[in-house]
Structures are given as C-alpha cells and as structure tokens.
Amino acid sequence: MPGAAEDLTALTTLRLPAKAAARRDVTDLPALREALADARAAGLPVIVLGEGSNVVFAGDVDALVLRYTATGREVIAEDDASVTLRVAAGEHWHTLVCWCLEQGYHGLENLALIPGTVGAAPIQNIGAYGVELAPFVEAVHAVRIADGETLTLSRAECAFAYRDSIFKGALRDAVVITAVDFRLPRAHVPVTDYPSLREALAGQAAPPEPRDVFDAVVALRRARLPDPATTPNAGSFFKNPVVDAATAEALARRYPGMPQFAAPGGRKLAAGWLIEQCGWRGAEGEGVAVHPGHALVLVSRGGDGRALLALAQRIQDSVAETFGCRLEIEPRVYGAAA
Ligand SMILES: Cc1cc2nc3c(=O)[nH]c(=O)nc-3n(C[C@H](O)[C@H](O)[C@H](O)COP(=O)(O)OP(=O)(O)OC[C@H]3O[C@@H](n4cnc5c(N)ncnc54)[C@H](O)[C@@H]3O)c2cc1C
Known part of the structure; x- marks a missing residue:
C-alpha cells in the first residue's frame, strides 16, 4: 500500500483539492480482492469512486480510494419481448445508453448523458426526465469490502427509491459493485410526460420513437446543464x-x-x-x-x-x-x- 498522499483533484468533476492516503485502480475481481485485503492489512477504510461526478471531497481522506474499472457487456438471456444484459461496473453510462439504442434495447433513453459509470448508477437510482433506473435493474453484483465475498442483490433487495437505495443505507460503504444486470424491453412506449421533454417533442407528427426521445434529452441536457469539463x-x-x-x-x-x-x-x-x-x-x-x-x-x-x-x-x-x-x-x- 503506497504511503505517500495521493492527489484526488482530477478524480472528481468538481475538481476540489484533496488527498488520500492511497489510491488504486483495479480491472478485475482478483485484483479487487487483493486491493481490499491490502486495505484491511493497512487498517485503511475504502472509498469507492467511479467517475467522481456525484462526490464532494471536503478535505483529505485517510482511506484507500479505489476505482473498479472493469468493462464489458454481454447478453445473458433474451426472448421476443426483452433482453437481459450483464454490464461491468466500469462501463461509461452514456456509452451503454447509446449502444442499447443501436441494438434496439429500449427504456434507457431518458437517462442519456447522465455522467458516470454503470457501477455507480444503482447507488442513487439515477433518474432524469421522468424515468428512474430501478425498473430496468434485474440484479446488482458486488464484492463485500469487509471480506471480499461476492453477493448478488435482486431489484427488490436494492430497496430503490427517489435518489436512494440500500447502497446509501444498510450497505453504505460496504460493497464494491462489480456488474449490473438490466432487463430491457424490445418494444417500448417512450415516457414523454416530463414537461420540458413533452414540449421538446411537441412539434413531431408521429408518436415519438425511442431515438426521438434520446435526441431530445441530449439536446435539453446540453442546453441546460453546465459541462463539468469546462465548469466543474x-x-x-x-x-x-x-x-x-x-x-x-x-x-x-x-x-x-x-x-x-x-x-x-x-x-x-x-x-x-x-x-x-x-x-x-x-x-x-x-x-x-x-x-x-x-x-x-x-x-x-x-x-x-x-x-x-x-x-x-x-x-x-x-x-x-x-x-x-x-x-x-x-x-x-x-x-x-x-
Ligand atoms: C453535469 C451532471 C449532471 C448530472 N445529472 C444527473 C441526473 O440527471 N440524474 C442523476 O441521477 N444524477 C445526475 N448526476 C449525478 C451523477 O452523474 C450520478 O450520480 C452518477 O451515477 C455518478 O456516477 P460516478 O461513476 O461519477 O460515481 P461517483 O461520483 O464516483 O460515486 C458516486 C457514489 O457512488 C459510489 N460508487 C461509485 N462506483 C461504485 C461502485 N462500483 N461500487 C460501489 N459504490 C460505488 C461512490 O462511493 C459514491 O458514494 C449528474 C452529475 C453531473 C456532474
């Protein structure tokens, strides 16, 4: 475990200056378990980071700052009505939304352009433009920080609520999410009742397709929200x-x-x-x-x-x-x- 203080400024979208006792990026499960064991041996608590878009460092932390950066997506089940995907936690959220749209797997369009990783998405049950992540989650796979054991939580066990889940409650700081299973419908009626989205789509003659919703959400977000790349x-x-x-x-x-x-x-x-x-x-x-x-x-x-x-x-x-x-x-x- 490195002893020197590690600068965290570039690891969050707010770019607040802070240091950690140690930091490590790991790309697979054996490396993750090894990092957790090293943190236990050094007596360091673990702070898990994704892309740092929902984190405030108010000061230095005497902890190991750990990022699980594994990528990959696979279809684990499918039928005429839906597809079930397993997506590694280190995947970029918006890239997943774009890929799903291209494949004809629907439902995530309203959540386009939300910054961050797939692994962080269940933590606060990300939501935007009238849609939340929760109904699309089949299961969340994680490794327990205390002992490196794996666990799988069903949607119900995740206790999703508005910007909330078990990962902010009973399992706060207790697990590293390693993958998320999503069940996405092939045929999907887009959710367009959020006022600004409805307005943006009002000029269209036909009922909107998922692609129209995606385009409208992307345009709305680009027009309204400051880009963290230029405005932390x-x-x-x-x-x-x-x-x-x-x-x-x-x-x-x-x-x-x-x-x-x-x-x-x-x-x-x-x-x-x-x-x-x-x-x-x-x-x-x-x-x-x-x-x-x-x-x-x-x-x-x-x-x-x-x-x-x-x-x-x-x-x-x-x-x-x-x-x-x-x-x-x-x-x-x-x-x-x-
Ligand atoms: C410009 C902007 C717009 C945003 N818009 C929205 C929005 O519309 N809707 C919305 O819901 N959110 C929004 N957010 C917040 C943010 O994008 C989400 O919360 C996102 O899911 C955070 O992902 P991240 O990878 O950056 O997580 P981080 O910020 O790195 O981490 C957030 C929390 O999740 C935990 N965490 C991260 N990865 C893991 C993991 N693998 N295992 C266990 N715990 C983990 C961290 O410990 C931390 O507590 C926005 C943020 C920005 C900057």
Missing part, C-alpha cells in the same frame, strides 16, 4: 424535497405558481425553484458559486470543499427559513471532518 460541478447539488400533502397545499396557497409534483408520501417540490426564489442564482462564495443559469447546480471556480459546503449550508438555511423545509445534499460528501 456535480449536477444537482440538492435533492428535491418531498413534503406531506397538507404542507404542500399550504405552500401552494402561499406561493401560487410553486411547482409541485406527485411523489410517494406527499408532493415533491423543485429544489431549484426554492433556491432561485431565495435569490441565490449566480451568488458567489470563496472560489465557489451557484451557477448563473441553473440554481440547483453549485460550481467550483478554484475554491475548496469547505467553501462549497459553507455555501450549501447558507442556501439550506435560507430555504428552510423561507419555505420551512430543509434541502438535503445529493452528492456523497467525504472528508468533512478532516
């Missing part, structure tokens, strides 16, 4: 809060025009709208800022994780004071106490 960010910095029906009604009476969406347990509010109403769009902190075009996206302009989290806390406090609900940070934060 982690996408949406806060989850959309869910409030009970009575609270939602009271808020709607007080703030006519407040966007609200149906959600299990009540109504989902639009975090970006709440932040914007509080006047935060374009606000700046020490080398960090709220993106001027998108209030839900915090960006780094050379600042560090502490400055970013300080800005996030000021936003959380002001939204709580104005609307009575506290925003939850979406990316995973490491090194906060360092």
